[in-house]
Amino acid sequence: MGWELGSIFPEYHHYADPKARVLDERYIELFDERALLWLARANKLIPMDEPLNDSPIPSRLSTPTTRLRS
Secondary structure, eight states: OOOOHHHHHHHHHHHHTTSOOHHHHHHHHHOOGGGGHHHHHHTTSSOTTOOOOOOSSOGGGSSOOOOOOO
């Protein structure tokens, strides 16, 4: 589901620089799209039987990033 972090951060910096913040990047990194799955189903944006990624912690969160420039 969703975009790869490698393509999200450049776009974030395109629009947020020079006010980009580390906490914003961390929020993006830790966001779990499964938290909104119920809303998408309730509004019929995805089928009720759409499979879930049952991984408790996405692999992309295994190491924190420090991409922001000072």
